Amino acid sequence: xxxxxxxxxxxxxxxxxxxxxxxxxxxxxxxxxxxxxxxxxxxxxxxxxxxxxxxxxxxxxxxxxxxxxxxxxxxxxxxxxxxxxxxxxxxxxxxxxxxxxxxxxxxxxxxxxxxxxxxxxxxxxxxxxxxxxxxxxxxxxxxxxxxxxxxxxxxxxxxxxxxxxxxxxxxxxxxxxxxxxxxxxxxxxxxxxxxxxxxxxxxxxxx
Numbered sequence: 001x002x003x004x005x006x007x008x009x010x011x012x013x014x015x016x017x018x019x020x021x022x023x024x025x026x027x028x029x030x031x032x033x034x035x036x037x038x039x040x041x042x043x044x045x046x047x048x049x050x051x052x053x054x055x056x057x058x059x060x061x062x063x064x065x066x067x068x069x070x071x072x073x074x075x076x077x078x079x080x081x082x083x084x085x086x087x088x089x090x091x092x093x094x095x096x097x098x099x100x101x102x103x104x105x106x107x108x109x110x111x112x113x114x115x116x117x118x119x120x121x122x123x124x125x126x127x128x129x130x131x132x133x134x135x136x137x138x139x140x141x142x143x144x145x146x147x148x149x150x151x152x153x154x155x156x157x158x159x160x161x162x163x164x165x166x167x168x169x170x171x172x173x174x175x176x177x178x179x180x181x182x183x184x185x186x187x188x189x190x191x192x193x194x195x196x197x198x199x200x201x202x203x204x205x206x207x
Contacts, residue, residue, distance in 0.1 A: 005008060005121060005125075006125065006127045006136065007121070007125040013153050015112075015153045016147060016148055018147030020109065020110050020112050020153060021108055021110050021118075022107070022110075023106065023143050024073045024105075024106050024108060025084075025101055025104060025143060026075075029066040030069065035063060036065055036069055038061060039062050039067060041062040041064070041098070041099055042058040042061055042099065043061055043062045043066075043099045043101070044058045044099070044104070044105040045101050045103060046085075046090055049092045053092060053093055053205045054094075055092045055094055056095035057096075058098065062156060065179055072099045074100050075099060077094055077096050078093065078094060078115045079093070079094040079107065079108050079109075080092075080115050080118045081100070082105050082146065084105040084140055084142075085103050085141070087130075088126075088129055092119070094106075105142075105143055105146040112156065113159070114159040114160065117159040117162055127183075128146070129141065132149070145181065163177070
């Protein structure tokens with residue numbers, strides 16, 4: 001079962017994000033160099049993450065020269081996009097290969113974690129993510145902070161069930177207190193909120 005998924009718990013049996021995936025950031029090429037901009041490579045900023053789960057296009061694009069100028073790491077389709085400053089905690093999934101600016105700490109999931117599961121887990125724990133921000137001028141999540149966050153990693157089979165459910169319901173409906181969720185075979189998921197810890201409890205019950 002998923003159990004209590006409030007990341008503030010940081011259970012000792014959970015796994016570090018750095019051990020189940022690769023954390024990648026981004027940068028901004030010099031805006032005054034025209035040769036860096038307007039090519040075929042999508043380049044994302046936190047302001048472009050909205051209510052959609054998947055990001056398939058960006059308002060600005062880079063040329064290969066722009067990518068090379070900052071030695072940018074490509075974010076493959078399926079990367080979990082996490083804004084790490086201004087603001088912290090906006091989450092989406094890359095629907096295509098892309099690059100991003102310095103306002104992200106993104107996670108390329110390994111084989112043990114499905115992107116849709118990690119996306120939902122981070123989205124439901126935005127308060128906790130914000131509590132990890134550090135900085136004198138503005139709060140920011142460093143690569144090390146994100147790598148050290150521990151998460152519950154259930155069997156891929158359960159993650160697949162959760163992914164199927166998540167594709168069918170609106171994320172706001174999912175967060176409603178005590179909202180009953182669809183059943184999968186003899187197992188159903190239900191959620192509840194805990195305002196004191198700023199997270200969501202996901203429970204799987206057998207019938």
